[in-house]
Amino acid sequence: MAALARSVLVTGSNRGIGLELVRQLAASPQPPEHIFATCRDPDGPRGKALRELSAQHPSIRLVQLDTVDLPSIRRAVQVVESCLEGQGLNLLINNAGIGSHATLQSVDSQEMLAAFATNVVGPLQVAKEFLPLLEKAAKGAQKTGLSCSRAAIVNVSSKVGSIGLCLGVLEAPMYPYRASKAAQNMVTRCLAAELRDKGILCTAIHPGWVKTDMGTEQAPMTVERSVQGILAVLGSLSQETSGTFLDWEGNSLPW
Numbered sequence: 544m545a546a547l548a549r550s551v552l553v554t555g556s557n558r559g560i561g562l563e564l565v566r567q568l569a570a571s572p573q574p575p576e577h578i579f580a581t582c583r584d585p586d587g588p589r590g591k592a593l594r595e596l597s598a599q600h601p602s603i604r605l606v607q608l609d610t611v612d613l614p615s616i617r618r619a620v621q622v623v624e625s626c627l628e629g630q631g632l633n634l635l636i637n638n639a640g641i642g643s644h645a646t647l648q649s650v651d652s653q654e655m656l657a658a659f660a661t662n663v664v665g666p667l668q669v670a671k672e673f674l675p676l677l678e679k680a681a682k683g684a685q686k687t688g689l690s691c692s693r694a695a696i697v698n699v700s701s702k703v704g705s706i707g708l709c710l711g712v713l714e715a716p717m718y719p720y721r722a723s724k725a726a727q728n729m730v731t732r733c734l735a736a737e738l739r740d741k742g743i744l745c746t747a748i749h750p751g752w753v754k755t756d757m758g759t760e761q762a763p764m765t766v767e768r769s770v771q772g773i774l775a776v777l778g779s780l781s782q783e784t785s786g787t788f789l790d791w792e793g794n795s796l797p798w
């Protein structure tokens with residue numbers, strides 16, 4: 544199997560789905576040459592598992608990136624740019640996110656705004672700041688058409704953000720989380736429309752309900768299985784699937 548991409552950046556990669564994405568990318572038979580594993584605090588206790596992983600794989604480069612802090616995003620762009628030595632960035636995975644279980648009774652503006660800051664503004668700002676590097680990858684590619692190996696933005700979304708499905712609201716209202724993921728989906732859709740002609744693919748992906756700090760132990764799926772599915776789906780993306788909302792098995796979801 545060909546490498547998914549020459550260079551990949553993952554946000555929120557110190558635990559959960561992000562950490563497993565980095566682990567499986569690095570362990571793949573043809574790993575990317577550059578895996579930019581970003582997180583808020585790579586040197587602190589929360590970065591321990593990622594530091595241990597990166598010690599085993601020279602392709603992994605730890606980069607500080609807080610997705611709600613613009614100076615931090617800009618510093619990360621500089622680090623990535625200098626590592627790439629004139630090449631572009633092929634694949635940006637906006638994985639970092641926060642949950643919220645606020646109900647109609649408990650919700651307040653602070654929790655709504657926090658969810659929007661991390662789940663909507665964050666991925667959009669990260670995409671905006673890394674756009675020159677993604678454009679460079681798209682222009683420099685030998686191939687035409689859209690793919691993760693050329694240039695792509697993948698936003699990790701959630702099925703509970705689907706307005707079309709509007710799943711389980713009474714059992715799990717999660718107003719801030721659902722609304723923020725629905726808004727993030729619109730961002731994905733707009734980016735896909737705007738960046739298509741620049742050769743950049745944009746897709747939203749639902750990882751399933753996964754055993755992580757956010758998904759909790761109650762979740763039916765292991766992080767290993769979810770990420771195996773996500774990476775297989777990413778490898779299959781093309782012009783036909785840019786601007787769509789897919790799950791970890793490649794099934795299409797309504798927005």
Ligand code: NDP
Binds near residue numbers: 555559561641661700
């Ligand atoms: P976790 O809570 O396990 O991990 C979240 C990650 O996001 C952590 O690495 C966290 O870093 C990071 N993060 C949060 N805020 C920021 C920020 N401002 N800057 C940088 N990193 C940040 O969640 P999951 O791994 O389960 O979720 C990953 C993605 O998958 C999310 O977008 C989530 O919405 C989505 N998802 C998850 C599902 C599940 O069942 N688990 C279901 C559907 C979607 P730190 O350690 O510093 O807090």
